[in-house]
Amino acid sequence: MKKIITVFLLSFYCTVFSQNKTIASTWTSLVQPVNVESMQNWKFRVSAKIRKESHSNSKCAIWARIDNSDNTVGFFENQAYSKIEVTKEWKNFQIEGNVSPEGKIxxxxxFAENNGSFYFDDFKLDVLDPKSLKWVNIPLKNGGFEEGLIAGKDWSEGIGRKVTHVKNFTITASDNKPFSGKKSLLIKADNIIGNMPHGKFADVNGIKMYYETYGEGEPLLMLHGNGQSISAFMNQVDDFSKKYKVIIVDCRERGKSTYDKTKELTFDIQVEDLKQFLDKQNIKKVKILGWSDGGILAILMALKYPDLIDKIACSGANIFPEGLKDEEMKDLKQSLAQLIKENKDHKNDVYIDLYNLDLKYPNLKYEDLKAIQCPSLIMAGDKDVIKTEHTVKIAESIPKGQLAIIPNSTHSVVVEKPELFNSLVIDFFEGK
Structure with a gap:
């Protein structure tokens, strides 16, 4: 993604449960809506007991959000992105907030993210009565999960306004060491890429680069975007691993890969990371699928190491910063200024590096692309953050360039239309 999301905004509207559609994601949520129209401007607190059995980089937490009557969002907090510590032992967690003047729900x-077993119990909601100034308990439906879980009753699973089931996750009522009563909520995730037991690290260019491999055959390297990691390609691995040996990496400063704080994050240094990585894997020829900044890296690899690259497919790539739409550039600059202003104790250093990367680099010219020798598929959504004319010009400037502008899609076409996207890329890779 070009825009790095430093605050994770969950936009659940989970009032209807549907198993008709399954999506791929690294996270899921179970939610209960409570009408608070009679409690506008009141203070509230939500609490629950949580424990987990998972990898260290997995997360679980409670979250709360106020939906206003005009469909805007009032209060929001997801504790997964704060400094809470969930362990194997039950602990109580609490969120406090205010119902907005237009608050409705x-x-x-x-919330649970990545592989592991996440347990929740004893959900409670209290509100502060402004007249008595006393906290009053608002009973939740099945807040201790003693009644089990029935699809669409009391609690619902989902991501986004259309509630869907997230593959690799199962959500059940469990009798395994509940906090109280006989049952608790269990959200369990398995086989989410980027967090697999078979993942490895390679020492390259002064860093440790994390990678995972899937399938057999010709090597295909997948490169994610700026604020992403291996999991960006959750919707691609299954299809492509049927034909290729898929190799997906966390680029430096992202995912599990490390970085050297003394060196500026540039595309050039990442190109050298990838070259050394491929050398260590003894790969002499490789196809590359790159999304966003990963597409930029694919183009640069094809320019610098033409004998190594068989074909490249790039989605949402630009070759100079001005290839971004003007409003996107403006947003990036404003976000960077805010990050710098709020950078206490170096907490935003990595995000600042990532923003600077896209605001300063790359600095290619269209005529530079004439040196690319390999067949190159240049793609973008018709509503991409990359200017359509920029995408078209990139494809036209590469001698063996092909163009695909995918309708009714954005910079996230890889996620929005995976079947179409995968089919286009595989047809291109398989073509003569």
Whole structure:
């Protein structure tokens, strides 16, 4: 993605449960909506007990969000992106907030991300009565999960306004060491890429680069975007691993890969990371699929190491910063200024590096692309953050360039239309 999301905004509207559609994601949520129209301007607190059995980089937490009557969002907090510590032992966690003047629905949720077993119990909601100044308990439906879980009753699973099931996750009522009563909520995830037991690290260019491999055959390297990691290609691995040996890496400063704080994050240094990585894997010829900044890296690899690259497919790539739409550039600059202003104790250093990367680099010219020798598929959504004319010009400037502008899609076409996207890329890779 070009725009790095430093605050994770969950936009659940989970009032209807549907198993008709399954999507791929690294996270899921279970939610219960509570009508708070009679409690506008009141203070509230949500609490629950949580424990987990998972990898260290997995997360679970409670979250709460106020939906206003005009469909805007009032209060929001997801504790997964704060400094809470969930362990194997039950601990109580609490969120406090205010119902907005136009507040209609308070959504109370359980959140889980990446592989592991995540347990929740004893959800409670209290509100502060402004007349008595006393906290009053608002009973939740099945807040201790003693009634089990029935699809669409009391609690619902989902991501986004259309509630869907997230593959690799199962959500059940469990009798494994509940906090109280006989049952608790269990959200369990397995086989989410980027967090697999078979993942490895390679020592390259002064860093440790994390990678995972899937399938057999010709090597295909997948490169994610700026604020992403291996998991960006959750919708691609299954299809492509049927034909290729898929190799997906976390680029430096992202995912599990490390970085050297003394060196500026540039595309050039990442190109050298990838070259050394491929050398260590003894790969002499490789196809590359790159999304966003990953597409930029694919183009640069094809320019610098033409004998190594068989074909490249790039989605949402630009060759100089002005290839971004003007409003996107403006947003990036404003976000960077805010990050710098709020950078206490170096907490935003990595985000600042990532923003600077896209604001300063790359600095190619269209005529530079004439040196690319390999067949190159240049793609973008018709509503991409990359200017359409920029994408077209890139494809036209590469001698063996092909163009695909995918309708009704954005910079996230890889996620929005995976079947179409995968089919286009595989047809291109398989073509003569």
């Amino acid at each position: 308070l959504n109370i949720g359980a």
